[in-house]
Structures are given as structure tokens and as C-alpha cells.
Amino acid sequence: MLAMRHISKVFRTDLIETHALRDFSLDVAAGDFVAVTGPSGSGKTTFLNVAGLLEGFDTGTYQLDGVDTGDLSDDARSRLRNGKIGFIFQSFNLIPDLDIFDNVDVPLRYRRMKAAERRERITSALDLVGLVSRAHHMPSQLSGGQQQRVAIARAIAGDPKFLLADEPTGNLDSLMARQVMDLLEQINEMGTTIVLVTHDPELARRAQRNVQIIDGQVSDYRPYEPHAHATREQAPLAAGASA
Amino acid sequence: MMGYYFKLATRSLARNPGITALMVLAIALGIAVCVITLTVHHGMSSNPIWWKSDRLYTVTLDSWDPERPADEKRPALPPPDLTWRDAEAVTRSGIPPRAVRMYKATGVLSADETTGAVRPERVLARVTTADFFAMFDVPFRYGGGWKSAADTGPEPVIVLSAKMNEHFFGGADSVGRTIRWDDREYRVIGVLEHWHPAPKFYDVNNGAFDDPEEIYIPFGWAEKLELRSAGNTNCWKPEDIQSVADFLRSECVWLQVWVELPDAAARERMQAFLDSYVAGERRSGRFQRPNNNRLTNVNQWLADNEVVGNDSPLLVALAFAFLAVCLINTVGLLLAKFLGNATVTGVRRALGASRRQVFLQHLTEAGLLASVGAVLGVVLAGAGLWGLRIMYASPQTGFTGLMHVNGWSFAITVALAIGTSLAAGLYPAWRIGRLAPAVYLKSQ
Numbered sequence: 001m002l003a004m005r006h007i008s009k010v011f012r013t014d015l016i017e018t019h020a021l022r023d024f025s026l027d028v029a030a031g032d033f034v035a036v037t038g039p040s041g042s043g044k045t046t047f048l049n050v051a052g053l054l055e056g057f058d059t060g061t062y063q064l065d066g067v068d069t070g071d072l073s074d075d076a077r078s079r080l081r082n083g084k085i086g087f088i089f090q091s092f093n094l095i096p097d098l099d100i101f102d103n104v105d106v107p108l109r110y111r112r113m114k115a116a117e118r119r120e121r122i123t124s125a126l127d128l129v130g131l132v133s134r135a136h137h138m139p140s141q142l143s144g145g146q147q148q149r150v151a152i153a154r155a156i157a158g159d160p161k162f163l164l165a166d167e168p169t170g171n172l173d174s175l176m177a178r179q180v181m182d183l184l185e186q187i188n189e190m191g192t193t194i195v196l197v198t199h200d201p202e203l204a205r206r207a208q209r210n211v212q213i214i215d216g217q218v219s220d221y222r223p224y225e226p227h228a229h230a231t232r233e234q235a236p237l238a239a240g241a242s243a
Numbered sequence: 244m245m246g247y248y249f250k251l252a253t254r255s256l257a258r259n260p261g262i263t264a265l266m267v268l269a270i271a272l273g274i275a276v277c278v279i280t281l282t283v284h285h286g287m288s289s290n291p292i293w294w295k296s297d298r299l300y301t302v303t304l305d306s307w308d309p310e311r312p313a314d315e316k317r318p319a320l321p322p323p324d325l326t327w328r329d330a331e332a333v334t335r336s337g338i339p340p341r342a343v344r345m346y347k348a349t350g351v352l353s354a355d356e357t358t359g360a361v362r363p364e365r366v367l368a369r370v371t372t373a374d375f376f377a378m379f380d381v382p383f384r385y386g387g388g389w390k391s392a393a394d395t396g397p398e399p400v401i402v403l404s405a406k407m408n409e410h411f412f413g414g415a416d417s418v419g420r421t422i423r424w425d426d427r428e429y430r431v432i433g434v435l436e437h438w439h440p441a442p443k444f445y446d447v448n449n450g451a452f453d454d455p456e457e458i459y460i461p462f463g464w465a466e467k468l469e470l471r472s473a474g475n476t477n478c479w480k481p482e483d484i485q486s487v488a489d490f491l492r493s494e495c496v497w498l499q500v501w502v503e504l505p506d507a508a509a510r511e512r513m514q515a516f517l518d519s520y521v522a523g524e525r526r527s528g529r530f531q532r533p534n535n536n537r538l539t540n541v542n543q544w545l546a547d548n549e550v551v552g553n554d555s556p557l558l559v560a561l562a563f564a565f566l567a568v569c570l571i572n573t574v575g576l577l578l579a580k581f582l583g584n585a586t587v588t589g590v591r592r593a594l595g596a597s598r599r600q601v602f603l604q605h606l607t608e609a610g611l612l613a614s615v616g617a618v619l620g621v622v623l624a625g626a627g628l629w630g631l632r633i634m635y636a637s638p639q640t641g642f643t644g645l646m647h648v649n650g651w652s653f654a655i656t657v658a659l660a661i662g663t664s665l666a667a668g669l670y671p672a673w674r675i676g677r678l679a680p681a682v683y684l685k686s687q
Contacts, residue, residue: 049681054593075597082595093590097254109247110595154594 001162001193002028002051007060009046009216020046021057022216028195030161033188035207036197043216044197045166051195052085052164053077065161082110086155086192090167092147094139094154100126101135104154111158125153129183145176152183156192163187163194169203181206244600245607252608255584262580263612266573270616270667273569274659275623280562281655282628290541291440292379295503299378300510300538301445302333302500304521308479309531313496320547321535322477323448324496332520334372338513339502341378344462345371346498347449347474350425352458354411357421361411366457367473368424370465376402376433378503379445384408386418386433389461397463401429404457408434424458427468444541446499447548449474472497494529504538514538566659570667577612577671581605585678592680602676609668617663 009021020043028034038044049055050062053069062069065084069077086107094103104125108118126132129149131142139147148168155163165184169177181203188194196207204210212219256263290296305313305321306329312318325333325344334342348370353363375381376388385408389400401422408417408431417431442451464470469487478495504510517536524530539547581588588601596604 052593054681055679075599078592078595078597078600081593087593089590089593093586093593095587095590097251097258106591107594109244110591110597110600112244158595 001030003063005061009057033194033208035204038213042213053081086160086163088165088168090170092151107158125157129153165196248604248607252611267616269569269573271619273566274620277562278624279627303537305532305535322496327491330498330500341374341503343501346472348470349473353423355421368458369456372462382436384434384436385416394461394463397461399429400432402433402459407457442550451550573667581675589680598676605672
């Protein structure tokens with residue numbers, strides 16, 4: 001599903017160079033639920049931005065669902081992102097001018113779907129997160145947990161193969177955080193690959209596989225071996241134990 | 244997608260009504276000031292008969308005071324008008340295929356008994372020889388002008404302006420009907436289309452931007468009815484004028500004379516005639532100033548008479564500078580607004596919007612804003628021109644014909660609106676499209 005090889009990403013200013021990712025390699029298989037952990041400044045967010053095609057990289061190769069993303073134009077990257085990737089952000093990032101229905105509609109609009117199909121997908125996604133009845137509320141009228149569920153509905157409405165979640169429970173209390181994680185697990189069980197960036201070891205334990213990033217590198221990278229993968233029931237509790 | 248972008252644009256503009264109003268007003272004011280200035284400038288600077296500019300010449304001869312020029316500020320120029328006898332001599336030379344002598348008179352136009360009760364109007368008349376209409380390509384709605392024979396008769400025929408035909412005959416074809424001017428009945432032989440040459444090049448000495456006269460009658464009536472001029476009459480020496488006949492023999496200048504000369508040869512022959520005529524008059528004691536017999540084409544005539552002041556191009560430049568300031572302000576406000584909303588743009592990019600789509604979305608918003616500004620600008624320009632007409636248009640100031648938005652001004656307005664829309668929206672829309680979405684998502 002995701003194959004990064006020897007990726008490097010350097011941020012340059014007039015004074016300093018920051019190596020956000022260095023010789024970074026990682027494989028994520030279709031259907032995986034991977035938790036990415038690491039200390040602040042280790043390169044987690046940069047990894048997520050590169051994986052989500054929001055940023056390019058300096059060297060290395062990155063294949064997403066069999067597509068080499070290295071030389072893609074902005075249009076092609078946007079199409080790939082729109083078709084295959086769903087994003088969930090820590091601060092929900094719902095668009096305040098749009099109601100819930102229109103927020104979930106955003107990625108579908110860029111896919112130029114017919115109105116009837118969009119309506120069906122939006123309703124189905126909102127149904128999955130239990131918010132159909134709030135379709136015409138504005139984001140400000142919802143609680144934090146509800147807003148994050150809308151963000152999840154928005155991420156999955158286009159039926160992406162790959163979901164990138166950046167600290168999705170970071171702004172939620174523990175009860176809501178558990179509900180959101182339950183939802184993500186449910187989506188993963190439906191076949192969507194999920195990469196979750198988190199600081200919370202409790203959440204990381206619920207993933208099938210943990211990856212730790214330190215100083216822009218996966219701390220214990222091993223090439224992907226399908227048979228070595230654990231199921232969720234067998235998932236190791238210690239972060240980074242299965243990479 | 245354009246429908247979607249339009250929907251997003253209306254929501255975005257409605258979200259900050261204060262800033263939106265400010266931007267619309269900035270664009271509208273810039274456009275309005277430009278359109279008003281351009282319209283006035285165009286009216287003041289254009290040659291309304293440019294296609295015959297190389298064929299039409301006004302004749303001026305320096306019969307003025309031997310001691311001083313006719314115009315102290317422009318001493319090289321002869322007086323703008325001719326005396327009765329000089330005008331007669333020039334137009335009867337037989338050299339130009341068309342020649343016109345004419346002046347402005349006034350009288351009361353009233354309906355005859357067949358027309359019914361219509362309010363009489365005091366109107367300005369152009370008393371002219373027959374070639375006026377053909378020489379100046381005057382457009383007719385009904386009928387036409389008169390033949391030369393009607394000038395000498397003179398025949399009681401009249402040509403009406405579209406406005407007078409509307410007033411007295413409800414706009415119908417009135418050719419063959421009769422109408423009274425002062426105490427005499429005239430037969431209508433022609434009705435003009437709306438004709439509004441600005442400047443009124445053929446008589447710049449009597450209000451260069453006045454409306455054209457409302458009626459036209461054969462020149463022969465001038466002498467027969469002893470019709471006094473309603474325009475400027477300038478005399479340079481004391482003369483014993485007891486009668487109209489005395490006035491016609493005087494050195495007073497008051498008649499406009501134009502000739503149509505098809506080629507250089509005709510022009511040379513005409514010039515030779517003028518020089519010869521003046522030499523003859525000089526021998527009889529007239530024309531004691533240096534020889535200054537001129538054939539002046541329309542462009543030169545407008546320039547000689549300073550119909551376009553030096554201020555006009557400067558004002559246009561200032562108006563465009565003002566538009567530029569308005570646009571820069573709008574661009575700044577748009578940029579601040581778009582960048583202030585960069586997180587939402589980052590989210591859209593993350594959800595699949597390409598740079599091109601983000602650019603188009605924001606360009607739609609800028610275009611909508613500028614379109615509203617442009618419409619308001621045109622309304623303001625219309626109001627401004629109307630205000631100028633109210634304040635300044637009068638026979639004394641001679642500005643009546645200037646403040647109409649014509650096809651040219653309208654085309655410029657549309658071009659300005661489109662250009663403004665692009666100019667105000669392109670850069671901010673391009674800039675927001677180039678944002679790195681990750682930077683703005685990271686800042687959350």
C-alpha cells in the first residue's frame with residue numbers, strides 16, 4: 001500500500017538546514033492499522049505530510065498503491081490524494097462557513113461526482129459516525145467529539161484506501177477519544193488502511209503495529225513481511241515492538 | 244465546478260460584509276472616476292467627423308483691425324468667423340464642390356392648426372446654405388435637406404431635429420407637414436436622426452460643446468427676414484449701422500464658412516482664390532493686416548481653438564492613477580482576506596483540491612467582487628455624469644453634449660471592468676494557490 005525507501009526531507013533557511021526525514025524507509029500493507037509514535041520534533045508530522053502528498057521529498061522513492069509519486073505534477077498528486085487518501089486532523093479542521101453536509105461534501109466535489117452519488121455517500125458516511133440528524137448543523141453547534149466524527153465522515157466519504165490521522169484524539173477527553181478510536185477500528189475492519197500519529201501509548205497499543213520515529217528515521221525498520229504481521233487481537237502492547 | 248466556486252464565493256463575501264463593502268466601493272469609485280473622466284475627455288478631444296478630416300476646411304481671413312490681432316492670446320490666428328460679404332464671395336467661388344456659409348439664430352417654433360395644441364418652444368436655428376447636410380454627413384430619419392435653389396428663393400422649407408419632431412409630431416414622419424417658426428409657416432422636408440457631434444466642430448466660437456440646433460432653414464431667409472445672429476458677432480471698428488443692410492456691409496464677423504475640397508489640387512486652387520480675393524479687397528482699403536488667409540482642417544481647427552485643454556489628458560492620467568490606488572487597496576484587502584483563511588485552503592488542498600482549483604475558486608470570488616464593483620462603478624459614473632450635466636450644462640458653459648456615455652465610453656467601461664476584475668483578483672488568487680498546505684495545517 002505504502003512503500004517509502006530512503007526518503008530524505010530537508011528544510012532549509014538562510015541560516016540552518018533541518019533534516020526532518022533522513023534515509024527514511026517504511027512499508028505499510030493494505031489493511032494495516034499502524035500507529036506512529038515518537039518524541040516531538042522527531043519527524044512524525046513531516047512523514048505524515050509526505051505520505052499524504054502534501055509535501056514533496058528530496059531523495060528516495062515513495063510508492064502509494066503502486067503509483068510512484070516522485071515525479072507527479074500538482075494536479076496528479078491532488079487527484080491521487082483525493083482518490084486514495086483521507087485526512088483526519090487533531091483540530092478537526094472543519095470549514096466553519098459550511099454546514100456538516102457541505103463539509104463532508106468537500107472531497108467529493110473535487111472528484112466531480114454527480115450530485116445524487118455525492119448525497120448518497122455523504123448520508124452513508126454521516127450514518128456511520130451517527131450524525132445524520134446533524135447534517136445541516138454548523139460545526140460550531142457541535143461538541144469536539146462530534147466535530148471529529150464529522151471529520152472522520154469527511155475522510156471516509158470518498159471511500160479512500162488509506163486514512164492518515166494526525167493526533168485525532170489530541171483535543172478530546174478520554175471518553176470521546178475512545179469513541180473515535182472505536183470508529184477508526186471499525187473503519188479499519190472494513191478494509192481501510194490507517195496510519196495514526198499519536199503521542200498516546202494507550203491509543204498506540206490499539207493499533208496492529210507500532211512504528212517509532214526518532215531523528216527522522218524509523219527506529220527499527222524492517223522490510224515488509226506479510227506473514228510476520230500480527231492481527232489486532234495479537235497486537236503487541238509495547239510501542240515499536242512490531243515494525 | 245464553477246457553480247460550486249460561485250456558491251463558496253458568495254458565502255465568503257457574506258462572511259465579512261464590512262470588508263466586502265470596502266473592496267466593492269474601492270473598485271466602484273476607481274471605475275466611476277475613470278469612466279467620467281474618459282467620457283468627458285473623449286467628448287472634448289475627439290474629432291466627430293474624422294472620416295472627412297482631410298476634405299473639410301473652414302475658411303478664415305484676417306480682415307481685423309490693422310493695429311491689433313483679433314485674439315490677443317493667439318495673435319497668429321485670424322478671426323474665427325467671416326463678414327457677410329467675404330462669406331458670400333468665398334462660397335460663390337465655384338471651386339469647392341460643396342461650400343457652406345451659416346450662422347445661428349433663434350425664434351419660437353410652434354405647431355400649425357393641423358398639428359393640434361403643442362407647447363411652442365423657443366429654439367436655436369441654423370440658417371445655412373444647402374450643402375450643410377451632405378458636407379457634414381448629417382443623418383436623416385425622414386426626408387432630406389434642400390437644394391441650392393431653395394437658398395436663393397428662399398423656399399419656406401425646414402429640417403427638424405429628432406427632438407423637435409418628437410415634440411411636435413410624436414416622432415412620426417412629418418415630411419410634408421407644416422410648422423411655424425416665429426410668424427412664418429415652413430414645410431418640413433427632413434427630420435434628422437439623433438445627431439450630436441461633440442465638439443460641435445462647425446461652430447466652435449458659439450459653444451464648442453453645445454447641442455446642435457433644433458431646426459435648419461435655408462440661408463436666403465437671413466436677408467429676407469433680416470434674421471439677427473444668436474451667436475457671437477465681433478466688430479473691431481466703429482461703424483454707422485442703422486439697418487440690417489448696413490450690418491451686412493460692415494466689417495463685423497459672424498458667419499461660419501466651410502468648404503469641401505476633395506484633393507490637394509482643389510485645395511491649392513481654393514488657396515489661390517482666397518489670396519487673390521484678399522489682394523483685391525486690400526486694394527480697396529480692406530485687409531490691412533499681414534496676409535493670413537487660411538484653410539484649416541477639422542483637427543487643426545479644434546487644436547487652434549483649444550477645444551481640448553491641456554488639463555484634460557492630465558485629468559485622465561490622474562483618474563487612472565486613482566484607479567490604480569483603488570486596485571492596489573483591493574488587492575491588499577483580498578490578499579489579507581485570502582491569507583487569513585489559509586488554513587481552510589490548506590484543508591481543501593489536503594482533501595484533494597489542486598492548485599488550479601484553489602486558484603479558480605479564489606479568482607471566482609475576486610471576479611464576483613469586481614463585477615459587483617464594476618456594476619456599482621457604472622451606476623456611480625452615470626450618476627456623476629448626470630450630476631455634471633445638472634451643475635455645468637448650459638448654453639453659457641457649452642457643456643451640454645459632453646456628458647453622455649456613448650458606445651465608446653461603454654466599451655471602455657466594459658474593458659475597465661474586466662481588466663479591473665482580473666487585475667484585482669489574479670495576484671491574490673495565484674498567491675493563495677501557491678501556499679504550501681502543510682505549513683498551514685501544521686500551525687493548527
